[in-house]
Amino acid sequence: MMRWWATTSKYGDEVRANSMSDYLVYWYRALSDRCDRRTLAAAPRTLRIAVLSASTGGVFLVATWGALAWLAVSGRIELAVAATAVIAVQTTLAALSQVVVNGAAVFHTSLYLSDMQAFLDDAAARAPERGAVRHGARTEQIRLEEVVYQYPGKDKPAVDGVSLTLERGQILAIVGANGSGKSTLTRLLTGIYLPDKGRVTWNGTDLAEVDPTTVWAHTGLVPQIFAQWPMPVRENVTLGQPRTHDDAPVWEAIDAVGLREAVDDLPAGLDTLLSRDIFGGSELSGGQWQRVACSRALYRRPGLLILDEPTSQMDPRGEHQIFEQIKAIAAGRITIVVTHRLENTRIADHIVVMEHGRITEQGRYDDLVHAGGTFAELLELSQDR
Numbered sequence: 001m002m003r004w005w006a007t008t009s010k011y012g013d014e015v016r017a018n019s020m021s022d023y024l025v026y027w028y029r030a031l032s033d034r035c036d037r038r039t040l041a042a043a044p045r046t047l048r049i050a051v052l053s054a055s056t057g058g059v060f061l062v063a064t065w066g067a068l069a070w071l072a073v074s075g076r077i078e079l080a081v082a083a084t085a086v087i088a089v090q091t092t093l094a095a096l097s098q099v100v101v102n103g104a105a106v107f108h109t110s111l112y113l114s115d116m117q118a119f120l121d122d123a124a125a126r127a128p129e130r131g132a133v134r135h136g137a138r139t140e141q142i143r144l145e146e147v148v149y150q151y152p153g154k155d156k157p158a159v160d161g162v163s164l165t166l167e168r169g170q171i172l173a174i175v176g177a178n179g180s181g182k183s184t185l186t187r188l189l190t191g192i193y194l195p196d197k198g199r200v201t202w203n204g205t206d207l208a209e210v211d212p213t214t215v216w217a218h219t220g221l222v223p224q225i226f227a228q229w230p231m232p233v234r235e236n237v238t239l240g241q242p243r244t245h246d247d248a249p250v251w252e253a254i255d256a257v258g259l260r261e262a263v264d265d266l267p268a269g270l271d272t273l274l275s276r277d278i279f280g281g282s283e284l285s286g287g288q289w290q291r292v293a294c295s296r297a298l299y300r301r302p303g304l305l306i307l308d309e310p311t312s313q314m315d316p317r318g319e320h321q322i323f324e325q326i327k328a329i330a331a332g333r334i335t336i337v338v339t340h341r342l343e344n345t346r347i348a349d350h351i352v353v354m355e356h357g358r359i360t361e362q363g364r365y366d367d368l369v370h371a372g373g374t375f376a377e378l379l380e381l382s383q384d385r
Contacts, residue, residue: 001230002028010225017190017221018300019213020240128194131209139218139303140203142166142189142334147198149188158184159195160357168303171326171335173348175375181357182338183224186306189336191215220302222310226293228284230275233263237295253299257291258321286313294322298329305329308338323347342379351375 006015006024015021144164150157159181166172166189174182187193188200191207200207202215229236237250247270254260266272266282274292275281284292290313297305307326311319319341326335327347337348345351346365353361353368353375361373368375 002031005227005229011227013187013192013223014221014227016192016212017216017219017306018240018296019216023240129208130194130212133205133210135202135205135210135214135218138168138203139334140168141201142304143199143201143204144185144188145199145201147188147195147200149184149193149195151184157196157357159188161198162357162359163198164352164359166334166336168334169331170350171330171337171348173345173351174336174338174354175340175342175345175351175378176354177378180354182354183308184357185354186221186308186336186338190219190221190304190306218303220297220300220305222293222297222307224308224312226290228274228289228292230273230278230281232268232271232273233266233292234270236274236292237299239296241300249299253295256298256325257295258318259288259291259295262288262291287315287318290314291318291322298325302333304334304336306336306338309340310337311339311341311344319344340382342375342382 002024005011006021006028015024143166144162147159147162148157149159162181162185164172174185176182184193188195191200191202191210191212194200194208202210207215229239231239234247234250237253238244250270251260254263262284263269263272273281274284276283290310294307294310297307305326311322314322323337323344326337329335337344339345348365351361351363351365351368352359353373355374361368361371361375363371369379370376
């Protein structure tokens with residue numbers, strides 16, 4: 001389970017942008033070591049059983065050879081020869097069978113190993129070239145300069161010639177229809193993707209030259225499809241951060257998203273395992289899980305906070321609380337909100353409207369409402385529903 005959760009591409013953006021890799025690898029190794037220790041602990045008993053069964057087999061083999069010897073001594077050589085021949089043939093066939101079985105197993109396993117090596121070589125060839133420059137402690141400015149990104153196998157770029165400047169303390173809202181390039185743009189901003197053309201810079205340094213782990217240490221991402229980790233509540237909030245025994249920051253993040261009452265109602269509070277598939281685990285509703293994902297990003301206190309449809313499953317009260325919290329903490333970071341609920345963009349200092357990978361409109365909420373463009377049209381349609 002741990003291997004699947006850590007490596008599935010479905011949650012790759014969240015694992016990378018929220019610096020979860022080291023944490024997940026640590027727990028995978030810890031669980032593997034636990035399995036190995038139990039296997040080794042059981043080894044003496046297994047060996048004793050093997051020795052006992054082999055000894056029993058040896059006794060019967062000695063008895064058989066004794067019987068054959070008696071037959072030979074008593075002059076019944078014909079029967080002895082026949083019995084010896086039968087045993088010799090059976091022994092030879094058993095040995096040959098083991099050689100064939102073991103040889104087939106080695107060949108079968110080697111096919112998997114060659115496939116795995118081919119996959120690793122292909123993945124290494126596809127990985128973008130990155131530098132080793134370390135990102136500083138603060139994120140003051142992020143710039144996109146004529147950025148173009150096209151997915152492999154696609155005819156048109158997902159992001160096409162986008163230029164944008166973001167400053168610390170600013171809230172940016174990105175809106176547009178499905179497939180307009182909003183989520184791809186956030187992946188470029190965090191360095192998960194590197195552009196095919198143009199540059200993305202953090203504090204003036206091109207992300208292609210920066211060690212991505214030092215960038216992701218300063219990002220907090222709530223993606224559209226976020227992981228519901230089969231771990232206790234505490235680990236679901238702190239995932240990707242250094243281990244701490246102080247629950248005050250955890251409760252602060254939980255309070256910020258209005259989840260305290262739900263956590264208090266769980267059987268073991270912060271220690272409750274959030275997985276109904278595992279014995280003793282509990283489950284949350286879709287909206288509550290979304291609050292957990294938001295609390296995870298807020299707990300990181302990142303320099304760049306990206307929320308991609310962060311309240312799509314929440315009730316109006318929870319949605320309002322989340323956006324009020326976003327506004328309250330915006331001064332210390334760059335905040336990006338991707339949303340289809342255009343009323344929520346009122347909190348933004350700047351709004352960009354994307355269509356077919358390009359920015360077609362941008363400005364403040366009041367300006368775009370009266371501009372008569374795509375934003376005004378989408379807002380009117382959302383209010384009519």
